[in-house]
Amino acid sequence: MTELAPSLVELARRYGIATEYEDWTGRKVPVPETTLTAVLAALGVAAGSERDRNAALVAELRAYWARRLPPTIVGRTGAPTKFWVHVTHGDPAEVWLQLEDGTVRSCAEQVDNFTPPFNLDGRLVGEASFVLPADLPVGYHRVHLRSGAIETSAALIMTPDWLGLPERLGARRAWGLAVQLYSVRSRGSWGVGDLTDLSDLAVWSASCHGADFVLVNPLHAASPAAPMEPSPYLPTSRRFVNPLYLRVEAVPEFAGLIKRSRVRRLRSDVQRRARRLDGIDRDGAWAAKREALELLHRVPRSAGRELAYAAFRKREGRALDDFATWCALAEEYGSDWRGWPESLQQPAGKGVAKFVRKHADVVDFHRWLQWQLDEQLAAAQSQAVRAGMALGIMHDLAVGVHPAGADAWALQDVLALGVTAGAPPDEFNQLGQDWSQPPWRPDRLEEREYLPFRALIRAVLRHAGGVRIDHIIGLFRLWWIPDGARPTEGTYVRYNHEAMIGIVALEAHRAGAVVVGEDLGTVEPWVRDYLLLRGVLGTSILWFELDRDGTGGPLPAERWREYCLSSVTTHDLPPTTGYLAGDHVRLRDALGLLTRPAADELESSRAELAAWIAELRRVGLLGDGDDDPESIVLALHRYVARTPSRLVAAALTDAVGDRRTQNQPGTTDEYPNWRVPLTGPDGRAMLLEDVFTDRRAAALAEAFRASIAPTLG
DSSP, X not given: OOOOOHHHHHHHHHTTBOSEEEOTTSOXXXXXXXXXXXXXXXXXXXXXXXXXXXXXXXXXXHHHHHOSSOSEEEEETTSOEEEEEEEETTOOOEEEEEOTTSOEEOOOEEEOOOOOOEEETTEEEEEEEEEEOTTOOSEEEEEEEEETTEEXXXXXXXXXXXXXXXXXXXXXXXXXXXXXXXXXXXSSSSSSOOHHHHXXXXXXXXXXXXXXXXXXXXXXXXXXXXXXXXXXXXOSEEEEEOGGGOOGGGSGGGGGOTTHHHHHHHHHHHHHHHHHOSSOOHHHHHHHHHHHHHHHHTSOOOHHHHHHHHHHHHHHHHHHHHHHHHHHHHHHHOSOGGGSOGGGSSTTOHHHHHHHHHTHHHHHHHHHHHHHHHHHHHHHHHHHHHTTOSSEEEEEEOXXXXXXXXXXXXXXXXXXXTEEEEEOOOSSOTTOEEEEEOOBOHHHHHHTTTHHHHHHHHHHTTTOSEEEETTGGGGTEEEEEETTSOGGGOEEEEOOHHHHHHHHHHHHHHHTOEEEEOOOSSOOHHHHHHHHHTTOBEEEEGGGOBOTTTTSSBOOGXXXXXXXXXXXXXXXXXXXXXXXXXXXXXXXXXXXOOSSOHHHHHHHHHHHHHHHHHHHHHTTSSOTTOOOHHHHHHHHHHHHHHSOOSEEEEEHHHHHTOOOOSOOTTOSTTTTTTOOOOBOTTSOBOOHHXXXXXXXXXXXXXXXXXXXXXXXX
């Protein structure tokens, strides 16, 4: 590979772009020039020639000196916070602080800064440094600067140094269920699991079996226009919720609906179709629900309900209006805003206001849906806690959003266009991954004081006792792939992890919630240490927990991480019964995803399973000669419960003996990803009511309760 020009290397460094990286084998991989120039272009920086690069370097330097304060200052409680200011050389600089509650404090101390002044268009600009004290409260404050007649300010985000576990959990460990909500259907749901089903599952697992949380798949919004994207990890919006999860009959206005019989017929039709299908029919369910919900939207609301709706709209503000507008536009013009008339391709476009006036009722319908979701999410969390859960509902935050969706339309100024997020090659995906999602622009986030990110984290934690952040290492660095390039042709772009993790910790602190980071895959070693020091839990999956510094076999339970959410499996693998049978190998072979013969993969899988079964027998959790899959599944979960991990989870599919994979990475429609209903060991669909009386589910839940209970106190 041709050696990179020094100007390109320097420009990449200033924008946090890696010019080389270490792959999963430990090999140093240089990044090609084409990738670097494409990634810089996505940040609005031309770097195709030496002249372009030199101009960009000069512009970046001038922009730094022209700014009087950093766009965002981030600090931690218990430590001093240092920042710079720029004023005309020799002029005084007066700095003070306004706290979030309005309190003004003159507490900044100037410290030495020997940086030489900079000539900015004939004006010498000097740099001074100030330090804020360590006793500042957490929150979103402002630093003010006055020099001569000029006054300006910048955001100050003070974050908790340590998050940890909520006080209500105390020193004890906790267990919970991990569920794909759409697959968990009841006699009352409309062919798709909903928020009432979530409430009922939480109450059962808490009141009958001592569970402290339910971890649910991302409930983020999908496009309302068919076909609805099945993947909860490729949403149209991460801030708003999919109305497919509403229970129609739980909407308060249902009591005042004259045409209740029409709603019941719609539900019966959906349920009848669902019984005939071997899969989740989101489009059919949403079409019926939409018709019913439109009837409810037209029911007159009481004065109190009108006030509550007005308060919700005020709280959510412009973001809610933009989302509702996008939904109405998507129903009219299709789900990809990039193909809409030019006047509609920006929220402030000339045609958007006219469209809203003409379709005001449809726009309000989509706003109203989010209000109903907010109420039902609040009810689910409240019922979970009242049933005895210390945490309640733990939501899942996807990495990004669909490039054609509502967030991509509304947040174009803070998302990088011309690239997509993904992952480099690793042990399990040796071709790399392209998730097709536009990543955050780190520079624009800082300029916007992280407001879009703050709003996102606040929204996902509003009615939750915890959040699992998928691919949390993306808050440190994220793999950017230029449009049209292969996943192997990307590079890492760094984010201000102090700000990103700090904001997550601040919002979780205020919500009294726990944060779990999915930190699997290629992770820089120091990142896990950093998360631990900030009180953010990691993730451990039994099949991946190997003694890499020793025998290479199973990592003994006592050596697993304490600050962790541990489980046997994950949604990207078959349920454990299927894993024991080698279903994960046969499925990948049938789909052409293996890189070596299926026989070799099966042999390797059997050797791995044999090692785990030997470990289970060594510690006395499985008897000699006991090869019954149900016994092995139970023993594996008891093994996880023996680890010091503060949180442990059991997949609901494991609890009922299901075998079918929910998602097969590397496929879209080749396999019915995210469309698989909950089934029992016989392959027949199970309703939620069946779970409540299922022998297997009760046995696994009681195994966790018995293992966790002795640590209470």
